[in-house]
Amino acid sequence: MTALGSTVKCLVWDLDNTLWRGTLLEDGDVLITDEVRAIVRTLDERGILQSVASKNDHDLAWQRLVELGIAEYFVQPRISWGPKSRAVREIADALRFAPSTIAFVDDQPAERAEVAYHLPDVRCYPAEAVPALVTMPEFSPPRVTEDARRRRQMYLAGEQRVAAQAEHVGPDEDFLRSLRMRMRIRRADAEHLSRVAELTQRTSQMNATGIHYSDATLRGLIDDPHHEVLVAGMADRFGPHGEIGVLLMARQPDVWNLRLLATSCRVVSFGAGAVILNWLIDQAARAGVHLVADFRRTERNRMMEVAYRFSGFTDSACACIATLPAAAGVERLHLAPSIRSSPSTMELTAPDLARASVLPETV
Known part of the structure; x- marks a missing residue:
């Protein structure tokens, strides 16, 4: 890293x-x-x-x-x-x-x-x-993903969204629904590695730890049954947003440790980060585990802390935190999850982590 x-x-x-x-x-x-x-x-x-x-x-x-x-x-x-x-x-x-x-x-x-x-x-x-x-x-970026090759087109589509929003009359939620947004969260595989690594490198405002994970590190985490590496993509009526978020999570029987959440700043105004966090909190509640999120302050990621706090994460201590390996400069935010409702402004497709098997050994 x-x-x-x-x-x-x-x-x-x-x-x-x-x-x-x-x-x-x-x-x-x-x-x-x-x-x-x-x-x-x-x-x-x-x-x-x-x-x-x-x-x-x-x-x-x-x-x-x-x-x-x-x-x-x-x-x-x-x-x-x-x-x-x-x-x-x-x-x-x-x-x-x-x-x-x-x-x-x-x-x-x-x-x-x-x-x-x-x-x-x-x-x-x-x-x-x-x-x-x-x-x-x-x-000369070390890797060029499919999203990178179409980055300009995605930004131009973004300008169309901005223009449509300026013309919209009515509540913001009505405009978001009019976009017909779709989000898909899935487990990353070898084909996603470059984009996941790119997201951790390019995203600064909405990166919870400011850490860059190499392809080799990510490959090891993908192959580790105690970890989840998830990537989120979005699209709407104007076209694809591409892959816009990445989650790295360590799983123990009683606690899930969200080691990294990074989302593109391009989708902040569409509530993408909140949708991802609410989905994860709901999954943890259904699995009957605590959630612990790593957060390391940088010069630009104040918005990420606000997102965690708004979702219910606090500084309150939990016995489960003591079982997690310590990381230098990282704060641990804790949440006792509750069932969350489905997003009202977009269609979400995502894996069922709550039903996935977890090995009993510690991470």
């Missing part, structure tokens, strides 16, 4: 003399080289989102991107005459990404300096570095 990695989640491009050759308002007929096109496609296939922060006339610049056949690759573009640091911050906020996961490339040293001054965690690169981007470790 290692700390969360430093792979770039989104590369923000300047346009003039960076993405394309020339200055739009002076040259008009600016062009993108085949090499840059290939770089944009490669980063997209690796699951790295891309955006634009450019001082330009918005309509003219966007129209040129459309004419060049490359506009579809850029999410949450910011094209205006304001400071680029503000544009980059808005992009990060819209994507719910930490500044440390954002990269910015610009041909102007003054623009890079302005972004670096206001957003010191953003990684800045000169335009001369563009040909080498795809070879840099921060732009």
Whole structure:
């Protein structure tokens, strides 16, 4: 297990003399080289989102991107005459990404300096570095899953959801029901390992311990009858959200230890985390066991603690906690489970853990 990695989640491009050759308002007929096109496609296939922060006339610049056949690759573009640091911050906020996961490339040293001054965690690169981007470790994730390859499409579907919600009139629950959401929780297998490992690495706000599990560690847990490795996926009428959550749990006869719960921040507003927790609490109640959740504070996972507390986990001591192996820096939250109702805003398909056999030995 290692700390969360430093792979770039989104590369923000300047346009003039960076993405394309020339200055739009002076040259008009600016062009993108085949090499840059290939770089944009490669980063997209690796699951790295891309955006634009450019001082330009918005309509003219966007129209040129459309004419060049490359506009579809850029999410949450910011094209205006304001400071680029503000544009980059808005992009990060819209994507719910930490500044440390954002990269910015610009041909102007003054623009890079302005972004670096206001957003010191953003990684800045000169335009001369563009040909080498795809070879840099921060732009080369160790694994590329199916969800990664379609990450841009999923974010674009997310924008459609946001637009639909803005147009909706009535209670929020009615809107959530209108999405016709479906969640499937299943036991992870070898095919899921890369996505599960990716979730533990990329998720920071909704990661209960901030721990990254390697493929090898996960493979060992999947093969261990005393552990459950579960992955949750979601879809709705706009399309798939992909795999959005992972649970790692150690099972003893009288207590289940939730060692990790991580969910994508993209589905927080849809109540995905609450649905997963309520399902697990219900399963524990039906199995007649206590639940103990590991929590380790990080700079960004306050929301995860709130989710646990809201679901009923407390600091109260329980004799069952003493039987669990200690972990450095980890708090233990306890819950005596009760039967929970089925979710009212989505269809849930999940395994019956309460009926699964558990060996009597301790973990």
